[in-house]
Amino acid sequence: MNIWELIIQQPVINILIVMSHYLADNFGLAIIALTVIVNLILLPLTMSQIRSSKKMQDLQPRLVDLQKKYAKDKQKLAQEQMKLYKESGVRPAGCALTMIIQMPVWIALYQAIMLALAVAPEGLLNLSKYLYPWQVVYSVLPLNPDFLVMNLAQPNLILALLVGVTMWLQQKMSMTTQTDPKQAQQANMMLWMMPILFAYMALNFTSGLSLYWVTSSVFRIILQYRVTGWGGLRRQAPTPASDSDKKYLKFQAAQEKKSKEDTGTDIVITDNDSSKKGTRIIKTDKYKFQPDKDRERHRKK
Amino acid sequence: MENTVNLKNKTRVGLLVLLVIAILAIGLVGSGCVRGLAPIGWSGGTVSSGTLYVGSNEGRLVAINLADESRQWAETLKAVTQSGLFGCAPTGGGGCGAGTQRVAIYGTPVVAGDLVYIAGYNGKIYAYNISNLAMRWAYPREGNLQPFVSGLVEAGGKLFIGCSDGMVYALDSTTGDKLWEFKTDEKIWGTPAIDGDTIYIGSFDKKLYALNVADGKKKWEFVTEGAIISTPLVYNGTIYIGSFDRNLYAVNAIDGKLKWKFMGGNWFWAEPAVFNDIIYAGSLDGSVYVLKSDSGEKIKSFDLKSAVSSQPVIVDSSVIFANRKGVIYSIATGSQDIKQIADLKTDVDGPLTVYEGIVYIHTQQLELQRINAASGTLYSPVSLKG
Numbered sequence: 001m002n003i004w005e006l007i008i009q010q011p012v013i014n015i016l017i018v019m020s021h022y023l024a025d026n027f028g029l030a031i032i033a034l035t036v037i038v039n040l041i042l043l044p045l046t047m048s049q050i051r052s053s054k055k056m057q058d059l060q061p062r063l064v065d066l067q068k069k070y071a072k073d074k075q076k077l078a079q080e081q082m083k084l085y086k087e088s089g090v091r092p093a094g095c096a097l098t099m100i101i102q103m104p105v106w107i108a109l110y111q112a113i114m115l116a117l118a119v120a121p122e123g124l125l126n127l128s129k130y131l132y133p134w135q136v137v138y139s140v141l142p143l144n145p146d147f148l149v150m151n152l153a154q155p156n157l158i159l160a161l162l163v164g165v166t167m168w169l170q171q172k173m174s175m176t177t178q179t180d181p182k183q184a185q186q187a188n189m190m191l192w193m194m195p196i197l198f199a200y201m202a203l204n205f206t207s208g209l210s211l212y213w214v215t216s217s218v219f220r221i222i223l224q225y226r227v228t229g230w231g232g233l234r235r236q237a238p239t240p241a242s243d244s245d246k247k248y249l250k251f252q253a254a255q256e257k258k259s260k261e262d263t264g265t266d267i268v269i270t271d272n273d274s275s276k277k278g279t280r281i282i283k284t285d286k287y288k289f290q291p292d293k294d295r296e297r298h299r300k301k
Numbered sequence: 302m303e304n305t306v307n308l309k310n311k312t313r314v315g316l317l318v319l320l321v322i323a324i325l326a327i328g329l330v331g332s333g334c335v336r337g338l339a340p341i342g343w344s345g346g347t348v349s350s351g352t353l354y355v356g357s358n359e360g361r362l363v364a365i366n367l368a369d370e371s372r373q374w375a376e377t378l379k380a381v382t383q384s385g386l387f388g389c390a391p392t393g394g395g396g397c398g399a400g401t402q403r404v405a406i407y408g409t410p411v412v413a414g415d416l417v418y419i420a421g422y423n424g425k426i427y428a429y430n431i432s433n434l435a436m437r438w439a440y441p442r443e444g445n446l447q448p449f450v451s452g453l454v455e456a457g458g459k460l461f462i463g464c465s466d467g468m469v470y471a472l473d474s475t476t477g478d479k480l481w482e483f484k485t486d487e488k489i490w491g492t493p494a495i496d497g498d499t500i501y502i503g504s505f506d507k508k509l510y511a512l513n514v515a516d517g518k519k520k521w522e523f524v525t526e527g528a529i530i531s532t533p534l535v536y537n538g539t540i541y542i543g544s545f546d547r548n549l550y551a552v553n554a555i556d557g558k559l560k561w562k563f564m565g566g567n568w569f570w571a572e573p574a575v576f577n578d579i580i581y582a583g584s585l586d587g588s589v590y591v592l593k594s595d596s597g598e599k600i601k602s603f604d605l606k607s608a609v610s611s612q613p614v615i616v617d618s619s620v621i622f623a624n625r626k627g628v629i630y631s632i633a634t635g636s637q638d639i640k641q642i643a644d645l646k647t648d649v650d651g652p653l654t655v656y657e658g659i660v661y662i663h664t665q666q667l668e669l670q671r672i673n674a675a676s677g678t679l680y681s682p683v684s685l686k687g
Contacts, residue, residue, distance in 0.1 A: 120339055120340040120341075120405075121340060121343075121405075121407060121450050121490060122339075122340065122341055122343075122650070124530075125570065125585075125608075125610055125650065128567050128568055128570075128585040128608065129585070129608065131567070133566070135526075135546070138526075138527055138545055138546055138547055138568075139526045139527050139545070139546050141527070141528060141545055142488075142505060142528060142545075
């Protein structure tokens with residue numbers, strides 16, 4: 001037995017088998033219980049990552065400031081951003097790190113599920129070498145693969161879809177608003193790519209593994225909700241205008257005076273508080289920026 | 302500066318793509334790291350009139366003339382087409398997503414009269430003409446049952462087999478018509494044994510059953526503490542059978558009462574061998590236990606350094622064992638000494654076959670290895686590739 005089998009695979013297999021025995025010989029319940037335990041063990045890491053995402057969200061106005069300030073010096077901008085992240089205790093790579101740490105658990109669980117369910121006779125034969133010398137382990141095998149109306153040893157379309165949906169929900173909730181369009185594009189790509197990829201994998205692997213993924217995602221959705229609420233799922237609440245936002249509005253107005261060719265261009269103003277300060281909100285779908293007409297209307301006033 | 306920014310963006314996208322590919326790759330490699338996720342098969346061989354019949358890992362019956370090594374192949378077994386929107390039916394080969402449609406064959410072929418029989422993991426039993434390996438009949442004629450891991454046995458014009466659906470089937474060996482069936486509570490993977498008018502078979506439901514050959518009526522059942530997958534050995538009115546509770550049981554063939562049991566370090570997967578009232582039982586703990594057949598008293602044990610899952614054979618006065626790593630041992634029944642006679646350096650799971658002093662071993666490499674049991678000489682293997 002190699003190190004991987006000794007440290008990861010063997011314990012996971014035996015724990016699953018024993019849990020299955022004590023959960024009314026229900027392997028599905030054993031998978032769910034083990035998932036919750038694994039996620040509880042990884043809880044500090046997960047919470048740190050969720051909080052980090054929330055801090056990242058809170059930092060957005062300051063990041064915008066930095067982008068304006070160092071618009072012409074990208075290197076300096078990157079340095080200042082990293083400095084800001086460091087000062088605020090934000091780890092941009094936290095999500096990937098959590099995922100990478102969980103990966104061995106997924107693989108071990110997948111292997112454990114496949115072996116414990118005796119999907120193939122060779123699997124059952126190989127399983128024997130992983131068993132601890134506990135009577136309960138020997139007497140309970142091979143495990144019953146039926147869970148609700150599913151066979152956990154076979155792929156299942158509904159569970160595969162659930163994998164995709166719950167993963168999307170969880171990612172969407174944890175998404176931070178990106179000010180950089182390219183980063184926003186990448187985040188959006190990941191938002192869709194990962195759930196699709198995992199749903200595809202779920203369609204090809206045993207549904208026991210899908211059950212692990214779904215439970216894991218639901219667990220993280222609950223955690224995310226407790227820390228950030230619905231997060232990215234809810235429409236972004238407007239934030240009070242910072243000084244930089246005010247400058248931005250002025251900057252747009254200055255442009256208005258100069259340009260005569262921009263007729264028809266949309267003006268987007270998202271600053272709610274501006275109305276309180278006497279600035280009129282222009283709804284984009286109804287109003288078009290027409291420099292000549294607008295200027296004349298202004299003069300009449 | 303603009304170039305640097307573009308480069309950074311490209312690097313980020315590249316890293317993202319790499320991450321996704323890494324996840325996919327690890328997932329796939331992870332699945333491949335485990336042996337036994339896809340059914341492959343471990344059919345043993347049967348020799349009849351100088352021809353050895355074996356179910357190859359390509360999913361077809363192969364007939365080898367042992368005199369001139371000429372080979373003949375039957376048609377490849379057809380896998381079950383996957384069905385169902387909300388799940389996949391068990392296939393003959395790799396199952397869903399395994400990417401193969403080979404039908405695994407676990408049971409050793411059986412020859413009776415002018416027919417040779419084989420059961421596939423696709424849930425079908427086939428009868429072929431011995432002369433040309435043309436199919437005579439298949440059971441069931443339409444559709445498929447659950448996978449067959451059990452082997453067939455033939456007696457008095459009847460075929461008997463256990464199925465993964467938990468049933469024991471008795472078929473007419475000439476026509477393939479079902480004569481009777483008997484239901485157990487779990488899968489059956491073990492091959493039955495017949496003695497007189499009784500058929501003995503173990504089930505995953507932890508019971509050993511004794512059934513009437515004529516009509517399938519239960520005579521008695523014996524309950525163990527673990528699932529049963531091994532084939533019963535019938536000797537001198539006693540049934541010897543291993544269970545997943547790590548015990549080897551000796552049960553009275555008449556009434557199903559326990560005579561004795563012996564606990565090993567792991568499962569007794571393969572059928573034991575018996576010679577001169579001594580039981581030789583290989584265990585997945587890597588040992589061969591030598592026990593007195595009447596009392597279960599341990600005489601000796603041998604460490605074969607790897608799990609023993611293959612059914613041994615007796616050649617003259619020696620018992621030949623193979624461990625899963627392909628090392629072949631010979632135990633002298635007189636002196637109870639063991640010696641290594643060959644190392645095939647390949648995995649061996651299936652039962653051994655002996656014919657005229659030569660031990661035939663079907664390996665995972667689509668080959669039939671041949672060893673002279675007396676001298677340990679390793680002859681060139683016979684390819685089973687069609």
